[in-house]
Amino acid sequence: MAGRHVAARLARSCRFRLAALRPLSSASAAVAAESALPLAETTAGEDRDGGVTMKGVRISGRPLYLDMQATTPVDPRVLDAMMPFFLSRYGNPHSRTHLYGWESDQAVEVARAQVAALINANPKEVFFTSGATESNNVSVKGLMHFYRNKKRHVVTTQTEHKCVLDSCRHLQQEGFDITYLPVQKDGLIDLQRLADSIRPDTGLVSVMAVNNEIGVVQPMEDIGRICKKKGVFFHTDAAQALGKIPIDVDRMNISLMSLSGHKIYGPKGVGALYLRRRPRVRVEPQMNGGGQERGIRSGTVPTPLVVGMGAACELAKKEMEYDGNRIEALQDRLLNGIREKLDGVVINGSMEHRYAGNLNISFAYVEGESLLMGLKEVAVSSGSACTSASLEPSYVLRALGVEEDMAHTSIRFGIGRFTTEAEIDRAVELTVKQVEKLRDMSPLYEMVKEGIDIRSIQWTQH
Amino acid sequence: MASAVGSGLSRAEAFSLLRSLLRTAAKFSDYNIREYVRRRTIDGFRENRGLTDPSAIASAFSEGRSQLEIAKRQAVVYSIYAPQVKNIMELNAS
Numbered sequence: 006m007a008g009r010h011v012a013a014r015l016a017r018s019c020r021f022r023l024a025a026l027r028p029l030s031s032a033s034a035a036v037a038a039e040s041a042l043p044l045a046e047t048t049a050g051e052d053r054d055g056g057v058t059m060k061g062v063r064i065s066g067r068p069l070y071l072d073m074q075a076t077t078p079v080d081p082r083v084l085d086a087m088m089p090f091f092l093s094r095y096g097n098p099h100s101r102t103h104l105y106g107w108e109s110d111q112a113v114e115v116a117r118a119q120v121a122a123l124i125n126a127n128p129k130e131v132f133f134t135s136g137a138t139e140s141n142n143v144s145v146k147g148l149m150h151f152y153r154n155k156k157r158h159v160v161t162t163q164t165e166h167k168c169v170l171d172s173c174r175h176l177q178q179e180g181f182d183i184t185y186l187p188v189q190k191d192g193l194i195d196l197q198r199l200a201d202s203i204r205p206d207t208g209l210v211s212v213m214a215v216n217n218e219i220g221v222v223q224p225m226e227d228i229g230r231i232c233k234k235k236g237v238f239f240h241t242d243a244a245q246a247l248g249k250i251p252i253d254v255d256r257m258n259i260s261l262m263s264l265s266g267h268k269i270y271g272p273k274g275v276g277a278l279y280l281r282r283r284p285r286v287r288v289e290p291q292m293n294g295g296g297q298e299r300g301i302r303s304g305t306v307p308t309p310l311v312v313g314m315g316a317a318c319e320l321a322k323k324e325m326e327y328d329g330n331r332i333e334a335l336q337d338r339l340l341n342g343i344r345e346k347l348d349g350v351v352i353n354g355s356m357e358h359r360y361a362g363n364l365n366i367s368f369a370y371v372e373g374e375s376l377l378m379g380l381k382e383v384a385v386s387s388g389s390a391c392t393s394a395s396l397e398p399s400y401v402l403r404a405l406g407v408e409e410d411m412a413h414t415s416i417r418f419g420i421g422r423f424t425t426e427a428e429i430d431r432a433v434e435l436t437v438k439q440v441e442k443l444r445d446m447s448p449l450y451e452m453v454k455e456g457i458d459i460r461s462i463q464w465t466q467h
Numbered sequence: 468m469a470s471a472v473g474s475g476l477s478r479a480e481a482f483s484l485l486r487s488l489l490r491t492a493a494k495f496s497d498y499n500i501r502e503y504v505r506r507r508t509i510d511g512f513r514e515n516r517g518l519t520d521p522s523a524i525a526s527a528f529s530e531g532r533s534q535l536e537i538a539k540r541q542a543v544v545y546s547i548y549a550p551q552v553k554n555i556m557e558l559n560a561s
Contacts, residue, residue: 067552
């Protein structure tokens, strides 16, 4: 006890001394920053006083990470499984003539079984690819190319990931017909509308399981049932769903599914494609070559990455319930914390049909870009990482019918396995502070508080 | 990093495993991993506190031991590649 008192007093006196020194030290830091070459600003420079400067932004420490939809950190247990295959077990899994090949091949097959177990599939139905984007490309283009003589139509939704939409556009240029189903205000698709849009020449229905931007979970079982009844293949992009919500390819009647390694605490650069065997789904391969992965995807299978993905899947299966409960509690904490202190907070997408680790919120009367810039100590994104460079509001939010101004101010908070309560509290604190600061400057917010309806304002045109 | 506390295998052994896991958790240089290993260890022991079946206890024990080995190795790996700049959560906490 006595020791603690002394420590506290010491810390206090240190703080005083530091406070006295601070103006001096920051002034010298500013001088140093000014005299530094412009080149240093574009690369990561670790400052003398422990901070980091990158892209002209100076931060005192590494930001707290709340962007789990973009990617997740690799779990130490996953890395531990991968490392032997980076070191002495470097064999090509397709080498049939020596031990190096055999042990790698064995590891790949174990990983295949681990992935299959998580989605209740047969290991023979799992093919390793470079990621969910490749799997989506093979699924959409490869399948339609294979059945091109009889099937000329694809049904998908407006809120799909870019790689599905772009593959569809590619098909359109080749003369295929695509239906982009609109979604309702809550982000869910209208099942009746889906059933009505399926035609005799429809080859594929592609609907993502969990949306990457708004976290909305589509009714997979119902969609699967409709597809089965109409005899259409059902493809789903489950990159954001794997390991987070239970997936059962039989119960959901999924014909093809895209999976990703780095969204489930595994390595980047690896994914998987599920292809149903009975009834058999066939695709035209995109990669031709040595015939690896049974000709679906030629090219040497990257053993360390695949082993990592397998380990990540096994962990996800074991930890799904534990992680799920925790993430749900953290989401509540985040949402309640923000709502307690701020008004004009709108959640984008359905709250009931949502994966808890994804919270997409819009803050009214705040400029989104300024908000993100002000939150430099919190690593969050306005939406998809693929489109976060553009100033355009997200097409997913527009598909939901979110007004332009609200779509501009959306922030996606991604919570994961390694997120702590303290991080959530800090994120709430910083977000609230920043939003209040921006609103204090905003004439619009002042007008709203005075009771003026912003939409009734007639803006003069120049 | 789940493990078990049982009355079948000696209580002392269980606590020794728990202590080792917590000690290893504290060695992780990464803020998030350190907190996770600590939290998951405690929750894992809490989950398995009520185990009575000897075979379940034994398997939980061996699971815990293998997790300890992984944690020991990875704590070293993380420390080798630790970034010089600390996490923002560690800076303001002190």
